[in-house]
Amino acid sequence: xxxxxxxxxxxxxxxxxxxxxxxxxxxxxxxxxxxxxxxxxxxxxxxxxxxxxxxxxxxxxxxxxxxxxxxxxxxxxxxxxxxxxxxxxxxxxxxxxxxxxxxxxxxxxxxxxxxxxxxxxxxxxxxxxxxxxxxxxxxxxxxxxxxxxxxxxxxxxxxxxxxxxxxxxxxxxxxxxxxxxxxxxxxxxxxxxxxxxxxxxxxxxxxxxxxxxxxxxxxxxxxxxxxxxxxxxxxxxxxxxxxxxxxxxxxxxxxxxxxxxxxxxxxxxxxxxxxxxxxxxxxxxxxxxxxxxxxxxxxxxxxxxxxxxxxxxxxxxxxxxxxxxxxxxxxxxxxxxxxxxxxxxxxxxxxxxxxxxxxxxxxxxxxxxxxxxxxxxxxxxxxxxxxxxxxxxxxxxxxxxxxxxxxxxxxxxxxxxxxxxxxxxxxxxxxxxxxxxxxxxxxxxxxxxxxxxxxxxxxx
Numbered sequence: 001x002x003x004x005x006x007x008x009x010x011x012x013x014x015x016x017x018x019x020x021x022x023x024x025x026x027x028x029x030x031x032x033x034x035x036x037x038x039x040x041x042x043x044x045x046x047x048x049x050x051x052x053x054x055x056x057x058x059x060x061x062x063x064x065x066x067x068x069x070x071x072x073x074x075x076x077x078x079x080x081x082x083x084x085x086x087x088x089x090x091x092x093x094x095x096x097x098x099x100x101x102x103x104x105x106x107x108x109x110x111x112x113x114x115x116x117x118x119x120x121x122x123x124x125x126x127x128x129x130x131x132x133x134x135x136x137x138x139x140x141x142x143x144x145x146x147x148x149x150x151x152x153x154x155x156x157x158x159x160x161x162x163x164x165x166x167x168x169x170x171x172x173x174x175x176x177x178x179x180x181x182x183x184x185x186x187x188x189x190x191x192x193x194x195x196x197x198x199x200x201x202x203x204x205x206x207x208x209x210x211x212x213x214x215x216x217x218x219x220x221x222x223x224x225x226x227x228x229x230x231x232x233x234x235x236x237x238x239x240x241x242x243x244x245x246x247x248x249x250x251x252x253x254x255x256x257x258x259x260x261x262x263x264x265x266x267x268x269x270x271x272x273x274x275x276x277x278x279x280x281x282x283x284x285x286x287x288x289x290x291x292x293x294x295x296x297x298x299x300x301x302x303x304x305x306x307x308x309x310x311x312x313x314x315x316x317x318x319x320x321x322x323x324x325x326x327x328x329x330x331x332x333x334x335x336x337x338x339x340x341x342x343x344x345x346x347x348x349x350x351x352x353x354x355x356x357x358x359x360x361x362x363x364x365x366x367x368x369x370x371x372x373x374x375x376x377x378x379x380x381x382x383x384x385x386x387x388x389x390x391x392x393x394x395x396x397x398x399x400x401x402x403x404x405x406x407x408x409x410x411x412x413x414x415x416x417x418x419x420x421x422x423x424x425x426x427x428x429x430x431x432x433x434x435x436x437x438x439x440x441x442x443x444x445x446x447x448x449x450x451x452x453x454x455x456x457x458x459x460x
Contacts, residue, residue: 039190080144090188096168098259211370242349268356302327392447
């Protein structure tokens with residue numbers, strides 16, 4: 001049985017970029033490819049600032065790119081961190097932003113983003129911000145060690161020029177009316193990107209291999225993963241999507257990087273309905289997760305009145321049952337370790353069995369790529385979580401499963417292919433499989449804090 005490991009790259013509220021603290025190591029190096037660059041109305045075809053001589057290629061008002069020179073790529077070590085700061089201007093709503101790596105033909109002075117391969121590195125959601133209120137800057141933090149492997153890939157660099165893209169779509173129309181000083185303005189946000197390395201530059205390596213799998217589409221360019229469009233699902237009416245890719249050679253160690261977020265702001269939309277997600281690699285269940293977390297830690301960044309936060313604090317339980325992500329937070333980056341893989345065709349299938357997509361609105365933008373080591377091990381360790389004596393764990397006695405060391409707020413039983421067979425809100429930590437047909441089941445215990453413990457149970 002292949003072992004799958006998981007770690008998260010989460011956006012955390014933090015001090016402004018590069019603030020010195022007692023915990024900051026004495027040795028670190030900083031690279032800032034984008035410094036307080038201004039974004040404009042994403043629907044305006046006139047690209048503002050396109051003639052600025054600052055080394056930034058402005059494809060459109062929401063997508064900027066900078067070529068990473070050999071000097072910049074050589075700068076990276078393998079102990080790297082990424083910080084993104086977004087400053088409020090004249091967009092007071094929550095928007096999606098991301099960093100991507102574009103693989104551009106060598107020597108090109110410009111390129112069409114729709115015609116080159118792109119890898120999403122990080123994704124975040126802006127808060128509802130009024131530029132006249134503080135804080136007016138929101139920070140996002142990511143572990144960039146795996147990103148550094150891309151920058152140190154000698155084969156990739158020999159074949160392509162690497163361009164770092166900074167994308168943030170915003171519109172000023174509401175702020176033109178609601179925010180003092182924003183009448184008749186087109187500027188929506190300003191953004192800064194900073195990489196910090198805590199080690200010496202690392203040499204380029206021919207041992208690395210990267211295989212692009214899927215890159216999300218912007219909302220205005222078509223559907224991502226859903227259950228109602230031919231491009232968004234394997235079968236209309238079912239939230240199941242399969243992504244196939246070809247591995248050109250055998251590898252000793254491989255890892256998937258996955259970024260996915262749930263969107264749909266209409267009544268009953270998927271933004272407000274945490275769902276069970278299942279990911280299969282070559283038909284083997286590799287990962288399950290359910291979104292839902294408290295958004296209270298990000299309330300202070302949401303300085304514009306909005307319907308997500310309201311006027312009063314919410315309990316953790318209220319949040320985890322009604323939020324897939326938080327305005328002002330980063331979207332988790334999920335890593336799935338696959339170990340050694342053989343050359344040939346492979347597939348990743350994602351299922352969200354309970355997704356509704358009310359009124360055929362909303363979708364789940366998915367980005368995914370595979371990184372591998374040809375002969376060694378991927379140098380960045382992502383440790384398997386080791387349960388201690390006090391950690392939540394499932395104990396089985398016959399057909400009865402019980403969660404110990406944690407309270408329960410919800411229990412569900414799914415078939416191995418992700419169909420919900422049984423579910424209830426309860427504080428009873430036990431569930432029985434008596435009455436279920438023989439087979440393999442996924443039993444989920446969810447705590448009031450939003451933690452889901454999944455147990456794979458075989459019933460004879």
